[in-house]
Amino acid sequence: MKAVVIKCGGSVLDELSPNFFEAIHSLKKDGYSPVIVHGGGPAINAMLDLHQIDSKFHNGLRVTNGETMEIVEMVLSGKTNRQLVRLLEKNNLNAIGVNGSDGKCLVADYINKEALGLVGRVTYVNKALLFKMIESDLIPVITPIGASRDGYRLNINADYAAAAVASAIKAERCLFVTNVDGILINGEVVKQTTASEIHEFIEAGHIYGGMIPKVESALSVLTEGMNQVMIVSGKKAFYHQGGWEGTAITNKAGVVG
Numbered sequence: 620m621k622a623v624v625i626k627c628g629g630s631v632l633d634e635l636s637p638n639f640f641e642a643i644h645s646l647k648k649d650g651y652s653p654v655i656v657h658g659g660g661p662a663i664n665a666m667l668d669l670h671q672i673d674s675k676f677h678n679g680l681r682v683t684n685g686e687t688m689e690i691v692e693m694v695l696s697g698k699t700n701r702q703l704v705r706l707l708e709k710n711n712l713n714a715i716g717v718n719g720s721d722g723k724c725l726v727a728d729y730i731n732k733e734a735l736g737l738v739g740r741v742t743y744v745n746k747a748l749l750f751k752m753i754e755s756d757l758i759p760v761i762t763p764i765g766a767s768r769d770g771y772r773l774n775i776n777a778d779y780a781a782a783a784v785a786s787a788i789k790a791e792r793c794l795f796v797t798n799v800d801g802i803l804i805n806g807e808v809v810k811q812t813t814a815s816e817i818h819e820f821i822e823a824g825h826i827y828g829g830m831i832p833k834v835e836s837a838l839s840v841l842t843e844g845m846n847q848v849m850i851v852s853g854k855k856a857f858y859h860q861g862g863w864e865g866t867a868i869t870n871k872a873g874v875v876g
């Protein structure tokens with residue numbers, strides 16, 4: 620089985636183009652089994668604003684207390700997950716929504732309870748559950764919420780959740796679908812880059828904000844042995860006739876997987 624983990628950014632959910640769904644059909648036709656993890660940043664911010672709850676971030680991660688977690692779960696599980704499953708089904712792709720904290724799909728541990736509250740990192744992925752869905756020709760659409768060992772739900776950055784799922788199921792590829800064409804430097808898409816270049820881009824301030832957890836996640840799956848990770852746009856056909864469009868991040872310069 621060739622799995623491909625696709626992290627679908629909350630930033631682009633409202634703008635996913637027909638080409639995006641065509642690309643998923645092409646992947647399936649070429650023997651890939653897609654597994655999707657979705658984000659929901661803008662929708663969570665909008666709902667927190669509506670409830671007059673401040674959004675606080677620490678090193679790019681959302682500080683999450685009990686009240687914020689209620690909103691995070693309501694929006695991710697009740698809105699963005701539903702929206703994406705519905706869109707996939709509408710485009711003739713069989714999909715099934717999975718709340719990450721159900722069935723121990725994602726088990727998580729606190730990153731730093733004092734500083735971040737209910738924010739976790741994935742410690743275990745229920746691979747068997749995901750494989751059963753894949754075998755039934757369903758695309759799992761996973762909400763990045765984890766179950767903690769002490770019975771709480773933890774908020775997980777969707778980029779980190781996707782990387783954890785990709786490593787656990789030994790996916791062939793991991794794609795980060797977002798609202799830009801890839802890593803942009805001075806307005807130009809970088810077609811191919813490496814870990815050392817990415818560190819330089821961060822140092823120079825060319826990569827910032829939401830792109831940081833994305834490249835960190837990309838680099839973490841590369842160190843787990845995956846050949847290539849890509850950052851692609853959800854507004855375009857990121858895959859067509861075996862060719863990819865976006866930024867390819869590889870272990871070494873010149874190696875395209």
Ligand SMILES: Nc1ncnc2c1ncn2[C@@H]1O[C@H](COP(=O)(O)OP(=O)(O)OP(=O)(O)O)[C@@H](O)[C@H]1O
Nearest residue numbers: 628629630658659660797802803825826827829830
């Ligand atoms: N060098 C860069 N190239 C491209 N985008 C960059 C760069 N540095 C920072 N960014 C920002 O990263 C953003 C993408 O990350 P963001 O977290 O906002 O979206 P997402 O991860 O797709 O959605 P969500 O977090 O809701 O799942 C871009 O819209 C852009 O503003």
Ligand SMILES: [Mg+2]
Nearest residue numbers: 628658660829
């Ligand atoms: Mg993000």
